[in-house]
Each structure stands twice: as C-alpha cells, then as structure tokens.
Amino acid sequence: xxxxxxxxxxxxxxxxLHGAGVLDTFAKQxxxxxxxxxxxxPHLPGAGKAASFAYVPDATDHDLLELISSxxxxxxxxxxxxxxxxxxxxxxxxxxARFQFAIFLSxxxxxxxxxxxxxxxxxxxxxxxxxFKWLVAMQGQYWNFSQKQIETMSQYSKQISASVYRSxxxxxxxxxxxxxxxxxxxxxxxxxxxxxxxAMKVSLVLLSENPHCKTILLSKASHDFPMRNAQELNLILxxxxxxxLS
Numbered sequence: 001x002x003x004x005x006x007x008x009x010x011x012x013x014x015x016x017l018h019g020a021g022v023l024d025t026f027a028k029q030x031x032x033x034x035x036x037x038x039x040x041x042p043h044l045p046g047a048g049k050a051a052s053f054a055y056v057p058d059a060t061d062h063d064l065l066e067l068i069s070s071x072x073x074x075x076x077x078x079x080x081x082x083x084x085x086x087x088x089x090x091x092x093x094x095x096x097a098r099f100q101f102a103i104f105l106s107x108x109x110x111x112x113x114x115x116x117x118x119x120x121x122x123x124x125x126x127x128x129x130x131x132f133k134w135l136v137a138m139q140g141q142y143w144n145f146s147q148k149q150i151e152t153m154s155q156y157s158k159q160i161s162a163s164v165y166r167s168x169x170x171x172x173x174x175x176x177x178x179x180x181x182x183x184x185x186x187x188x189x190x191x192x193x194x195x196x197x198x199a200m201k202v203s204l205v206l207l208s209e210n211p212h213c214k215t216i217l218l219s220k221a222s223h224d225f226p227m228r229n230a231q232e233l234n235l236i237l238x239x240x241x242x243x244x245l246s
Contacts, residue, residue, distance in 0.1 A: 001063045002049040004041040007034035012100070012245060014077040015068070016041045017084030019106075020055070020168035021130070021160055023048040024149045025081045028230030032238065037077075042067060044084065046164050051156035054167035055083070061090055068098055077241060081105040081226055086173040089207075092188070093180040101244035103237065104190040104213075106223055109175035109203040119169040123162040130157040130165070143227035175206050187244040188213035191236070193221030193229075214240075 004023075014037045018025035023043060026033075033039055042064060045055040064087070068076065075098050080088030085107035092102045129135055133154045140150035175181060190207040192200045194217050201217070208215045216236065221229045 001067050002043040003067065004043075004048075006030050006039040006041070007037055009038050009072075011036060011038045012077065013038045013040060013071055013074075014079060014241070015064075015088075017064075017078065017080035017087050018044060018047060019082035019084055021046045021051075021157070021165070023153065023156070024145060025084065025226055026079070027143070027145050027149055028227055029079075029234060029237065032234045033241075036238075037241070040067075040071075044087070046160060046168060048152070048156055051159035052161070052164065054164045055171065056167070057087070057090065057171050057173075060087060061094065064091060065095060065098075068095075074098060075100045077101045077103075077244070079103040079105070079237070080107070082108070082223065083168055089173060089175070089181060090178065092184050092186065093178050096184045096186055099186055101187045101241065102184075102189075103240065104188070104207060105226060105233075106192055106196060106200055107173075107190060107203055107207065108199055109173050109206055110199055111172040111174050112199055115199070116169050116172060120166045123166040123169075127160055127162040127165045130160050133158075143224060144230070145227075175203070182210055184210060185212050187240070189216070189236075189240050190214070191216045191218055191225075191233070193218050193223060193225045195220065195222045197223075 016026045043050045045053040077100050078088045085104040092099050136154045136157045137150050140153050192204040204215050207213050
C-alpha cells in the first residue's frame with residue numbers, strides 16, 4: 001500500500017485515513033501533528049496512487065492491517081474522516097490491541113438505503129465533474145490546500161470513474177453489524193459538525209453508546225471541517241491525543 005509520511009519515525013505513529021476521494025483531507029493537520037508525531041497517510045482506494053481502484057471494505061482493511069503490522073512503533077493511533085472514519089471504526093473493532101487511541105470524524109454508521117441509492121445514481125455525473133481540472137482546483141482552494149496538493153488532486157481525480165465513485169457509498173458501515181465495537185476500551189473520540197446531515201448526528205449518538213467514546217458536536221461546522229475549521233479541530237485533537245498517550 002502506497003502512503004505519504006510526515007514527521008519523525010522515532011515518535012509515536014498516527015495513521016490518518018482520508019475521506020473518500022480526498023487524499024489530503026488532513027492537509028491542515030499535517031504541520032501541527034507532525035511536530036510531535038509520526039504520520040502515515042495511506043492512499044486509500046479512490047484517491048492518490050489508488051484513485052482508479054474501487055473501494056472494497058475487506059480488502060482495504062486487510063491492506064491496512066498488513067501495513068500496521070510492518071510498523072516498528074506499535075500500538076499506534078488512528079484518525080479517520082468520513083469514509084476513513086468508517087474504516088478506522090472497523091480496524092479498532094477487529095484489532096483493538098494494535099491501537100492506543102482512535103478519533104472518528106464525521107463517521108456515517110447508519111446506512112440509509114434511499115440516500116445511498118441517490119448518491120450511487122449520481123456517480124456517472126459526479127465522476128465526470130471530477131475530470132475537470134479547474135473545478136477540482138476550485139474545490140482545493142476552498143479547502144485551503146497548497147498549490148502542490150491542488151495539482152495532485154487534479155491529476156488523480158481524472159482516474160476516478162463512476163464505478164469508483166459509486167463504491168464510496170455502496171458499502172456504508174452499519175454499526176449494528178459490528179458488535180465488537182462495544183467491547184473496544186481504548187480512548188476514542190467522535191466528532192461531527194452541527195451543519196452535517198441527520199445521519200451523521202445519529203451516528204454520533206450511536207458511537208457514544210460505547211462508554212470509552214467521547215463525542216463532540218462542532219458548532220457551525222460542515223462535513224469538511226478538517227479543512228475549514230482546522231484551528232478549532234487541531235486544538236481538540238492535540239489535547240485528546242496528549243491525554244490518550246499519557
């Protein structure tokens with residue numbers, strides 16, 4: 001599995017699992033977190049070097065667990081956003097001993113068949129839009145990406161097909177089918193923006209049913225709060241991680 005790396009390898013490792021189709025979801029966290037931690041950003045299916053590959057949950061979990069097993073610094077921390085948060089929940093539920101803490105940002109864990117059907121039906125149209133470099137560049141600018149990150153996203157987005165885009169919404173995690181989650185006892189934090197869809201807020205409540213998972217509803221924040229509300233989020237992340245590792 002291809003991954004980007006930030007920070008000192010000798011420091012505690014944090015796995016950053018990006019959102020669907022957005023390799024640099026954590027662009028505004030790289031500098032802050034890499035001061036104290038070693039960061040790994042795997043190229044998940046549908047982004048970066050893996051942009052042309054459809055997302056298959058079991059295969060993705062397998063590849064990530066292989067990557068984690070190869071690391072000298074174990075256990076590690078994990079932070080995931082959106083699709084990456086769903087993956088993070090599955091990973092800590094399946095292999096809790098490999099993790100010191102977990103943070104789930106905008107995790108959708110209550111599948112809505114109708115909503116998924118709508119998103120999947122829009123896949124051909126949305127995939128075509130991702131092939132327009134100027135449109136992707138505008139999105140990158142809105143998210144405060146660097147010019148290099150914008151160029152990278154513009155290039156790999158051309159490889160995202162309708163089937164790849166559809167795969168982002170065809171495998172939404174159903175927390176009720178993951179009973180192992182309730183037994184996870186590592187420090188966990190789930191965050192959702194106050195302006196996100198109802199399903200995200202319901203998911204936040206369900207995640208809080210594990211007493212080891214604290215929750216935050218971020219005021220005036222939308223789904224892209226890692227990029228758009230970075231200053232507030234970074235303060236929350238650094239405080240939580242410091243406490244979790246102490």
